[in-house]
Every structure is written in structure tokens, then in C-alpha cells.
Amino acid sequence: xxxxxxxxxxxxxxxxxxxxxxxxxxxxxxxxxxxxxxxxxxxxxxxxxxxxxxxxxxxxxxxxxxxxxxxxxxxxxxxxxxxxxxxxxxxxxxxxxxxxxxxxxxxxxxxxxxxxxxxxxxxxxxxxxxxxxxxxxxxxxxxxxxxxxxxxxxxxxxxxxxxxxxxxxxxxxxxxxxxxxxxxxxxxxxxxxxxxxxxxxxxxxxxxxxxxxxxxxxxxxxxxxxxxxxxxxxxxxxxxxxxxxxxxxxxxxxxxxxxxxxxxxxxxxxxxxxxxxxxxxxxxxxxxxxxxxxxxxxxxxxxxxxxxxxxxxxxxxxxxxxxxxxxxxxxxxxxxxxxxxxxxxxxxxxxxxxxxxxxxxxxxxxxxxxxxxxxxxxxxxxxxxxxxxxxxxxxxxxxxxxxxxxxxxxxxxxxxxxxxxxxxxxxxxxxxxxxxxxxxxxxxxxxxxxxxxxxxxxxxxxxxxxxx
Ligand code: ADP
Ligand code: MG
Numbered sequence: 001x002x003x004x005x006x007x008x009x010x011x012x013x014x015x016x017x018x019x020x021x022x023x024x025x026x027x028x029x030x031x032x033x034x035x036x037x038x039x040x041x042x043x044x045x046x047x048x049x050x051x052x053x054x055x056x057x058x059x060x061x062x063x064x065x066x067x068x069x070x071x072x073x074x075x076x077x078x079x080x081x082x083x084x085x086x087x088x089x090x091x092x093x094x095x096x097x098x099x100x101x102x103x104x105x106x107x108x109x110x111x112x113x114x115x116x117x118x119x120x121x122x123x124x125x126x127x128x129x130x131x132x133x134x135x136x137x138x139x140x141x142x143x144x145x146x147x148x149x150x151x152x153x154x155x156x157x158x159x160x161x162x163x164x165x166x167x168x169x170x171x172x173x174x175x176x177x178x179x180x181x182x183x184x185x186x187x188x189x190x191x192x193x194x195x196x197x198x199x200x201x202x203x204x205x206x207x208x209x210x211x212x213x214x215x216x217x218x219x220x221x222x223x224x225x226x227x228x229x230x231x232x233x234x235x236x237x238x239x240x241x242x243x244x245x246x247x248x249x250x251x252x253x254x255x256x257x258x259x260x261x262x263x264x265x266x267x268x269x270x271x272x273x274x275x276x277x278x279x280x281x282x283x284x285x286x287x288x289x290x291x292x293x294x295x296x297x298x299x300x301x302x303x304x305x306x307x308x309x310x311x312x313x314x315x316x317x318x319x320x321x322x323x324x325x326x327x328x329x330x331x332x333x334x335x336x337x338x339x340x341x342x343x344x345x346x347x348x349x350x351x352x353x354x355x356x357x358x359x360x361x362x363x364x365x366x367x368x369x370x371x372x373x374x375x376x377x378x379x380x381x382x383x384x385x386x387x388x389x390x391x392x393x394x395x396x397x398x399x400x401x402x403x404x405x406x407x408x409x410x411x412x413x414x415x416x417x418x419x420x421x422x423x424x425x426x427x428x429x430x431x432x433x434x435x436x437x438x439x440x441x442x443x444x445x446x447x448x449x450x451x452x453x454x455x456x457x458x459x460x461x462x463x464x465x466x467x468x
Contacts, residue, residue: 008034010059017098027052032205034059037181042202044182044195049329051207053183054091057151060181061125062095065149068102071119071142073126075149076174078167080157081299082107082129082276083283088153089127101125106132109276116141130158130166137173147174152182152194159190160322161299171198217332217340218378221352221365224343229315230256234263235370236341241310242286243293244330248316250297256315257295266290271297298323306330314342321355339373353384 005015005026018024026034029047037043037060047053057077066074077092079085089105096103103125104118112135119141126133126142136142150171152158158167171180180199184191187204195202224232237243237260247253250271257269268282268291279300286294287306294306298318312331318324324342331338344352344365356363364381372378 003031005030005034005059009038010034011063011099013098014059014062014095017094021094023055027055029053029205029207030056030059032207033181036203036205038063040064040179042179042181042199043205044184044187044199044202045205045207046184046187047205047207048185049326050332053153054088057153057181057183058088058092058095061149061151062092062099062101065096065099065101065124066146068122068124068146070122072146073104073123073142073144074146075125075151076133076144076147076170077125077127077151077153078130078133078158078170079127079153080129080161080163082109083279083300084154085127085129086280092125092127096125103127106136107276108132108135112136112139130163130170133170134166137170144170144173145175148178150174150178150180152180152184155182155184155191155194156186156189157184157326159194164190164194167194168197217328217338219328219340219342219361220368220373220378221342221344221356221381222368223346223365225345229343230259230263232343233313233315234260234265236311236313236373237265237293239370239373240339241292242289242306243311243313244306244309244327245293245295245313245315246318246327247295247297248319252316253295253297257293260293260295265293267293267295269295271300274300298327310337310339312338312340314340317342317344317348317351318355321358324355325359341373349384 002025005018005023006012008026008031010018029045029051033043033045033056037057045053045056061075061077068074077085077088079088085105085107089103092103101124102122104115104123104127106115106126106128108129108131110132112132115132115136116139119136126147133142137144152167158164171178180202182191182195182199182202187195187206222232233245233256245256247256250273253269253271257267260267268285270279270282274282282291282294283306285291295315309331312328314324314327318327328340331340342352349365352365353363362381362383364383366379366381368379
């Protein structure tokens with residue numbers, strides 16, 4: 001019998017609500033963590049994007065949050081971006097309805113007066129980005145002294161974005177009896193420091209889908225000089241379904257969105273210069289399928305939850321291989337098929353090669369006709385000269401790795417956005433491990449070649465569960 005939410009300790013009425021919401025079976029990271037987090041332990045969990053972390057922490061919050069008073073919440077959920085905070089709040093809301101908890105969400109770009117107003121009523125759970133939360137505390141509108149349950153979501157990203165000092169100040173302001181749940185794509189580096197300093201005897205769980213689970217995401221590196229990119233993008237989009245196109249700058253996103261509209265593609269831009277309302281609208285229109293392509297910058301796109309994006313297009317090169325993995329993680333989520341295309345100018349080839357090496361992907365560029373994007377077998381990339389002798393990087397086995405068995409995961413090219421509802425949890429039987437407080441001895445393989453985070457198929461030194 002497969003494990004159910006009930007088996008893991010979820011209450012019958014919440015289980016019923018989950019069923020209504022379409023969550024019939026726990027995803028692996030939920031299965032791994034819920035027993036411990038519902039039992040009151042500190043938990044640190046490492047799992048890739050799209051693995052279902054939100055529900056993994058929303059359930060314990062909904063089930064165990066105490067009653068707050070005006071300005072004094074009992075639980076705090078910290079997220080790096082506004083989008084992520086509001087999506088977390090959306091997951092939490094129907095669960096709190098069942099348990100009678102009250103939540104409020106605070107993030108920048110919205111009226112602080114409205115926040116101040118809301119803080120006059122009872123609040124049990126605060127979902128927030130660090131910046132706005134500190135603002136509200138500084139104004140004396142909010143105090144964290146009664147907070148005895150904290151969730152840090154996307155802890156690695158918060159560290160990347162420079163929020164660690166704020167996160168530490170906020171944690172220091174919560175109750176000393178607090179317990180802390182930490183979720184992250186990686187648990188090393190700065191995150192490990194947070195774990196050591198703020199968690200007590202934490203149970204560590206790691207989950208990563210094995211390589212072959214990621215075979216349903218295809219990564220294509222395509223030679224494309226800048227002047228060709230707009231036209232090529234239009235052509236690719238004309239034969240794909242929904243897409244997120246990444247640009248480096250906000251201005252670039254706006255310009256490309258406009259140009260593509262002129263070319264007949266429906267687009268919406270999402271970046272930091274747009275108001276919260278504009279972003280939400282863009283996201284909603286995209287989710288409803290009213291626009292085909294979302295043109296996004298990295299920060300704005302982080303944590304966006306739109307299922308079944310058919311295509312991720314790196315119009316501008318990602319700044320780091322980590323960004324590549326994060327961006328690419330927008331497609332192939334929750335078992336859906338996905339295609340990732342990188343546009344590479346000649347002078348960017350070295351940079352891409354380095355990244356491919358870091359991510360243990362088959363090296364080189366694809367020399368493709370557009371038609372082949374929909375073909376069953378994706379030809380191997382042409383390796384750069386220094387790899388042809390088969391020395392390093394992917395080595396001779398690379399063909400196998402990049403398209404196992406030349407396989408059958410055909411993308412139904414060009415059609416709409418079939419919702420991938422059935423069988424979401426299937427085939428995700430990844431590898432996992434748990435350990436209680438191995439402290440510094442539970443650490444990842446380090447360096448850039450980690451597969452844990454995402455969809456870039458990686459050699460994944462063991463692919464998973466690296467508990468040493
Ligand atoms: P993460 O935070 O790990 O990136 P999310 O929490 O956003 O992942 O979950 C990814 C997607 O999977 C969401 O669309 C979510 O609704 C869906 N999902 C999560 N848990 C389940 C479940 N048990 N059954 C079905 N779908 C789920
Ligand atoms: Mg998440």
C-alpha cells in the first residue's frame with residue numbers, strides 16, 4: 001500500500017481538504033519529512049525545485065500553529081521573493097481554513113499602510129520576505145517574540161540574494177523555544193551555517209530525483225548570434241506551447257516582450273520594475289493560458305509555480321550555472337515533459353562549455369534544424385575541439401547520459417498546454433536519505449556539479465543522498 005497523508009500523521013479533516021485540492025498522495029519529500037515535522041522536530045530538507053516542498057511545510061504549520069494576538073504572530077514563514085511568499089500563502093490558506101488559523105502575507109512593493117492596518121487584527125501565521133518584515137518590526141507594528149515555529153523556504157536562495165543578515169536578525173528575535181524547519185535546494189555553504197546556528201538536533205532529509213527521472217527534460221544549446229535571436233525565438237515559440245523566456249535585464253525583458261508581440265506571439269513581461277499587481281496579473285494570465293510566453297528576469301522568475309511550462313528559453317545567458325539550473329527548473333516540473341533551449345553566441349561558447357562541464361552535461365553545441373526540436377531522438381551536441389579526444393567532461397558515455405536509450409519521451413510538439421494531472425507522483429521515486437544531526441558530516445558533494453538542484457541532467461555523483 002502506498003503511504004498516505006494519514007499515515008504520516010496528517011489529521012483526517014486536513015486529509016480531506018488535501019483530497020479536495022487534488023493532493024491524493026504525498027510526494028517523496030513530503031513523505032520523508034512530514035512524520036518528523038508533525039512530531040515537532042527541527043527538520044532540514046534538501047530537495048530540488050518542483051518536488052513539493054511548500055506542502056511539506058504548510059501542513060505542519062497549519063496543524064501546529066498556536067493562536068497569536070494583534071501584531072504578535074506564532075509562526076513565521078520566510079521566503080526570498082514576493083512571488084514565492086504569495087504562492088506559499090496560497091498553499092497555506094485552504095489548510096488554515098480547516099484548522100482555523102489566520103495568516104497574513106507581507107512583502108515589498110505593496111502598501112505598507114495596508115499591512116499596518118492588517119496587523120491590528122489577530123494574526124497566527126506571517127508569511128513574508130525578510131525586507132518588508134524588518135520594516136514592520138522597525139515601525140513597532142509587529143513583534144516576533146511569540147513565534148515558536150519558523151519555516152525558512154529556499155534558504156539557499158535567501159543566502160544568494162544577500163538576505164542572511166536579515167534572516168539571522170529575524171530568527172534571533174523569535175522565541176528561544178522556537179523550532180525551525182528549513183527547506184532548500186542545497187544544504188551546504190551558508191545554509192549549513194544557518195542549520196548549525198539555529199536548529200536543534202535537526203533531522204536531515206535529502207531527496208533528489210535520479211538522473212533518469214530527468215530524462216524528460218531536453219537541453220539544447222543552439223548557436224544564435226544576437227541579431228538573430230528575436231526571429232529565432234519567434235520561430236521556436238510558434239512551434240512550442242507555453243514558454244518562459246529569460247533575459248538578463250528588465251529593459252531587455254520589456255523590449256523582447258514588445259517585439260514578440262509585434263511578431264504575433266502573446267507575451268507578458270515579469271521583472272522587478274513592474275508593480276506587484278502587474279506581476280500578479282502577468283502570472284495569472286500566463287497560468288490561465290492567455291499568454292503563451294512569459295518574458296522574465298531571474299529574480300522575478302524565482303519560485304514561480306506554473307505547471308507544465310513546455311519550454312524554457314535562455315535568450316540571454318544565465319549568470320551562473322546555478323541560475324541555469326534554477327531557470328531550467330521551470331519546465332519538466334512534477335513529471336511533465338520539458339525542453340530547455342540556450343541561445344549561444346560564438347563568443348559565449350567557452351562560457352557555456354564551462355557550464356556544461358560543471359553540470360556534467362554532454363558538452364558542445366547542437367546543430368539542429370528547428371524540426372528536430374520535436375523529434376524523438378535529439379542528436380548529440382557537437383563537442384568543442386578540446387573534448388573530441390574524449391578526455392574529460394562527459395567522456396565516452398555521454399550519449400547515454402544525455403538521451404538514455406534514444407528514448408521514447410516524445411514531446412507532443414507544438415500543441416497547447418496539456419495539464420499533467422494524472423500520475424504526477426509517479427515515476428518520481430527518487431533517492432533519499434535521512435539522518436539525525438550528522439552536523440557537518442552530512443554535506444553535499446560541493447562545487448557546481450551538484451545535481452540535487454535540478455533539471456540539468458547531471459552526472460550526479462551518486463545522484464542523490466550524499467550523506468557522508
Ligand atoms: P517546490 O517548492 O519544491 O519547488 P512546490 O511546492 O511548488 O515545489 O510543488 C510543485 C508542484 O507540485 C505544485 O504545483 C504543487 O501543487 C504540486 N504538488 C505538491 N505536492 C503534491 C502532491 N502531494 N500531489 C500532487 N501535486 C502536488
Ligand atoms: Mg518552493
